Amino acid sequence: MATITSPAAERRTALDYLYRIGDGVWVATCGILLGALYFPDGLRGASPVHGFLTLLCAVGTLLVFPAFGLYDSWRGRSQAVLALRVLAAWSLVYVAGLVAAFLMHQIGLVSRLWSLGWFASVAWVLVLTRVIAFRMLASVRELGINAKRVVIIGYGPLGHELFQRVLLARDTGYRVVGIYHEGQGPVPGGVAALHTLEDVCAFVRAQGVREIWLTLPMAACRDLYDVVRHFRNDLVDIRWVPDIMSVELLGHRFSEFLGLPVIDLNSPPVSGITGTLKSGFDRVFAAAALLGLSPLLLLIALLVKLTSPGPVLFCQTRLGMDGRPFEVYKFRTMRLHADHGVTQAVPGDARVTRIGRMLRRTSLDELPQFFNVLRGDMSVVGPRPHAIEHNELYKELIDRYMLRHRVKPGITGWAQINGLRGQTDTVEKMRRRIEFDIYYIQHWSFRLDLLIILRTALHGWTGSEVF
Template structure:
């Protein structure tokens, strides 16, 4: 197997050049096919600017594509991230080509349909090329070829997780050659164990280790410096994976901050550009729902007014994004009453709940006015449910991660609700389970996850045995 590994290493630069040329050839071929599709059979009507833009963009691609880190090893990295970079890189090349036609005052001669064919065809072709290449490399690594031997230094939570990922994903091409661990850490019997850090360098040389993954705690900086120093003359890649999994926060993403590497520990994934997408979807969805359900909302309001004295709507103070106070709208489901220092959750058979209110609470129809909050940008369609202010003050002292729920906008429905944690939370354990699901949602948020929650809410998120 070492022969194959050395062969891939020896010809890595040649392979990278070959892939670059393949990308440029793909761009040219897609342009030719777009011309064939748009102008066939009379190619004479195709203005010369089309051919110029193709060749010009091929030259630009040789410069731009490498800037998107497309030709370095993607072993162990996300394929979806590679796809995103590839599409972004080609989009930039394409836009530069189109811009050139404007600068040459030839935009009027450029076929918009041809440009669309070329863009879409190139995206499909480049992705197909990457998928084939990625699949072939994964297949080779899966049978032991082109594998990298790694030594894991430290076997705490992070070290164990890296070992699990390396062994579970044979296609990534990593083989654990050894583990350095303290006397208190149990390691797999099938993997050689190193117990003295002075033996790490010798072991790495003897077993031809390609990479060393240091997963020691942050406090072991002196030991890490010593290990790196003893390997200063060896051609071994060293990766430091800070033991951040011990921090029970929202994120562990590395970023460049003022030219220095920084780790974000408490930033939700749903902020930034992705948050803008989520916000745009929320407001559009809320506008559609309020429009379509307006007759139902009017009917419910009339039934409430008829059933008991008082307003059809009422507002509750809740904590919104980053702890800002918002006023959440709901249909009134109880008789008008006053509560002072404590908030009493509705219980089964609660005399304060009106007959129509009981139905509204059981079916969550009392929460439909919260789409107004979503339209105002104060809430999301999907997110942790907002709790009473008194409950926030109480549970933040009893549950360590409770207040992290407020790093995102509260939602009308959420991961906890579709998993059965809806309604009354009369015990600390019930609230702990709800918070656990909320934190899981925040840490693992994606637009697809939101759509999944909305879909399942239709079937099991609007009713529940704990909703009174």
């Protein structure tokens, strides 16, 4: 059976081969020119390993560069990411060449000055040529030349956002000419409104549409299948942009599972490498805090012991990351009493000792939780751990309540520095706290953690709402 290809695809394939050959030529040319500068008789007068490296790496670009996506379409791609891919691909080829010289026992004959100069010059030329080509294409596309006609299927919040981005990024060369919208709401002026998939099919074929963008919600799986089936014989690109924004999730990320691409839903941003870095920061900060505050800790422990009978520390089981129970440490602020469940302190609570009232108002009773951080049960910044009885109560009353347990609880948090400390005697107060906790998880960054720590250190230790 004959393979059907479009003229555009044939032109793109020819350009790909030209780009590949051009990259190999640049690698060889830089090696030869650097040889003419560094060696009296050029590469011919140098050790043969230099010519071997030049030829090997020039051929290597033909094999390695395509694997880094350097010859894919540049439309809609980041210029910085493209430059990083070029540097990564060339670095791999260069290192592979040096390894080959090492295995041949010729690495000692390679001129360090020539090899470093060659590496730097090739990297500079490859990046510069692509930046120039990238900007030239962008300038041409801004004039409407070589524009790619697109139909958007689904005009909800995500479809609207995608359309606005196309308007702002005219240099990408995309032009939205039709929108499939089941609702009765208007579509932007100058864009065809398509109300059935049959209308979409006829419009795509009549108007020479090159791409279809699917921005349907996750619930519309059947519609996705229908779109792909309708265009199974058409030479158009179909992009699916999952409408994850319409679902209340902590976050998402793309990964590979069992060799298949997957989207991890409800994935907190504090995971993987970032989670490891945050955990390392927490332990270093906790160790420094305990060392620096050790005189104050000893003084508080002595005062607690002298002013009321009982242990210095109060331990209570709380839920940590992913619901794992742990013992949280606090300085004891109440007299020993029979425990009939968890009853929050109220103004004038007779159970609170005189020194305990001062500790609670200044949050100094929380300082032993730095030991919890060292143990890995808690973080310096995160949602405050609630009593288990409160978890059982509020998880049925407040939507997404238990999502706060997808990260480690913290000594301080975004809710606390925004005034949501102390007693939560109403469901609305707890709901507000949960909203701030979820916001922190969704927008986590080291900068946000440092901001919370700084604000806590300056004025986050006291409050009239703490009894």
